[in-house]
Amino acid sequence: MGETPDLVAAVERSNDPDVRAEFDRRVREQAQRIRDDIRSGRLDTDEFAVGMELEAYAVDAADRLAPIPERVFERGGCAKELGVHNLEVNSAATVFDAAGVAEQADRIGASVDAAADALGDEALSPVLDAMWTVPPAEGTDAYLGAVEERDGVTVAANMRHHPRYVALDNEILERSGGEITLDVPGAHLAYPTILAESLATSIQPHLQIPSAEHFPDYFNAALRTTGPILALSSNSSFLPADCYDDDPDVISATPHELRIHVFEKSINAGASRDEGKVRFPSDLEAATDVVDRVVADETYAPVLVDDADDDASPYRATLPEYDHKRGVHWRWVRGVIGGQPVGTEADGASLRIEYRPLPTQPTVRDTVSLQVLVVGLLRGLVAADHPLTDLPWTAARDCFYDAVDRGPDADLAWVTANGDRTADPDTVYDEVFAFARRGLRDAGLDAEVIDGYLDPVERRRDEGTPAAPSAWKKARVREAVDDGATLPEAIEAMQRDYIARAGGETVFADW
Template identity: 80%
Template sequence: MDGDSSLVGAVAESTDPETRATFERRVREQAERIRADIRSGRLDTDEFAVGMELEGYVVDDARRLARVPEAVFDRADCGKELGVHNFEVNSAATTFDAAGIADQADRIRANVDAAAAALDDVDLAPVLDAMWTIPPAEGTDAYLGAIEEREGVVVAENMRHHPRYVALDNEILERSGGTITLDVPGASLAYPTILMESLATSIQPHLQIPDTDAFPRYFNLAIRTMGPVLSLTSNAPFLPADCYDDDPAVIDATPHELRIPVFEGSINADAPRGEGKVRFPEDLERATDVVDRVAADETYAPVLADDDADPDASPYRSTLREYDHKRGVHWRWVRGVVGGQPVGTEPDGASLRIEYRPLPTQPTVRDTVATQVLVVGLLRGLGVANHPLTELPWTAARDCFYDVVDDGPDADLAWVTADGDRTADPETVYDELFAYARRGLRDAGLAPDVADATLAPIERRRDGTVPSTWKKARVREAVDDGATLPDAIERMQRDYIERAGGETVFADW
């Protein structure tokens, strides 16, 4: 079957009622097996473990967005994402101890370096950034809006032509009336594809929880840390420069984290903020709630796994492929992942872990490692100390998160202290944030000086200077010097690209 027929056939199969019915039946059966395994203790593990996913995009010699050649993925062993300009590198899971944390840093650096070397050979470069803002030569509208119809199936030119992506794109388009829209300060976008989602890139720390009975507590703690951690890491205040007219008011009005409205807007159609398929997650009462919510979530673009084996899946996950597919489109800003093989166990082992998804890609590997260590150390520290943060109302945590999306480090934070007091004072929140991260790292065996040095690139941002504020300030300076807003954004972005990926952490920019 040729490529065109394969894509068209995949969409047709995905929309077939019989496919959907079979898919849903298999998800129910697989979900029931997982529930039984959680209850029996099969997903309990010996210890905490950590991992990381890091996404970026690629530019050419002119610093404009560029397509990643297929050969680069083979040579650099990095993964593909929705857009042809995207790449992803992963660090395989390690034990959450001093050696494992050091290994994580080495693996992330090695994987980024391998991608950079492979791209350099074809005169391209990776960018560690949360949103591309210098468009390709044809312009953002032409790039994101380029589609063709093949036997009634929409195929976006600059989307990876993987059947899963194309089927998903067509289902969401149908649900959205054929157009994906985004309205943010200074820009109104509308495209006949979900490719707008590929504007944004992120990092996703993972934390394996050894005791599944404790999983809900760690998950609910994660929800309540999202706003404060995002306030230290926000990095996506601008869309591509050619999306804007020359209106300097955009600089102050634009959210610090446009990734969030871009992703939610790409998928959720007209759902109100905080609702729809991409949203802030609900609290858990039991570990099996993770499974129940995936099973009950609305099915998008079902795929039967009969001829779609995943060579990277663990033996356990290879038996849950329909469930795993549905979990992949269960978009929440924190979610539970079932079935990964625990570190150092028998080949048929399985686990339950937290995937922490709200954070933007950071400017350097050291900043990325610091963010990963902050998240996993904080969750472990809060959990082992039985910190009362879960007493913070869920609505307050949700509102804090979206306030940070808008206002970055100037947002109203929400926290409950170790003494049980409600606070919005940033100094108090950050004091506890880093104190309990150190507690978690100490329990993992990290020496205090190692923990301090690893956390320093993020802790030094407590003064409110984070990547999004740096970007806004650079754009403001350029506009004050006489540049138009689009030119100022491009000027800022070129400066960012020259600094990003190097050895100088953001706090020293």
């Protein structure tokens, strides 16, 4: 209870009109400095670079969702996320070359191992998965709905009691009339908190772009790759088992990527603009558009920062309010400004793409494979002057959301190297992997090494078994229901099987 005054005071400050006005003033001032730096070449860098964020959740010995003790974060080298059951491991950026990609793979594996060791000391385990489905002991509704009112401030029991999270939660609750609802096939959830967002976990590859002039080329190409790549990687087809009645029609009706729906519906609740806070972004014309969009975005849970973040790069430390607002500028692909570039002066800065639509994958090798596919593909498409950006933006958006709903069965949208529009999966994936190889060769990787990295994901399109983890999950649940299990029983049985396999050495294509 000792944190109550700080949490209450933080929410009160965030709601203060004078604080909001000063926050927006500082954002505009910092944004103008960034625009000037982009135009002057200050954010151009010497190299492409790559990085990764990986989110997961913890379970106990019975595979039930479990809170993570504070000491795990102190020992495990991982970071906290919204829910007390969530964790995140980050791989610091490396130069995008053969050595840097290999270092990324080593760092991601070592970080996951360190988190697993720290959790293991608490009789817990991390699960590399995109949505938890075995409920905690008290049940999903009790867990997600547990809140306490403290001097008019809602504090969710199982949310990290960080002022930023609590202020954001209260902002969205105020906008949405005090309740967040989620309607999906077979389930209706309603809670007095945004904590349902903590159902979802993701991986986020990063690609540092050396030239601000060409940043829009990479960003706009990235948008048009999201549908095909998500279709191969979808991994969140079910809510927790106790959210459902015994209705087997849910199996075919539920989206392959519930994670996208959960995040959008949780955060967009009560948004004053029709398009919402979380959405598929539009194309860029110039790198400065990234800055303009952050400034124009609705201000949520503002914080005036008087002390620099010790973890921020020297450049980003001068932009605390802008950086805070960028952190709640949710788009499925977004530009990030000011990070410390690799291999340049200590006070340098960069422009990078944060590729956000991908669910957490079952193994480290699958994760690395997707990271390498994304960064190689973006580099290869632009290097080859591929006409993919001739694909209308609306077609790219619709393809993305079709992949959300139908996973590996989505209707794809693509423009080939010859300029032809196609929806044929074989043609699309032939080009996806061919141009990923082109980008990886340009980065200095040998053909045999490239094949090794891409193999875990590339085989998903070639195997006769379901081509994405979400399809595997649906098939396992269907089999159990056909054998007489209720839908909740079948979901739990599937998830325990998934947990037993996830995190191991066997990539998904061999399940």
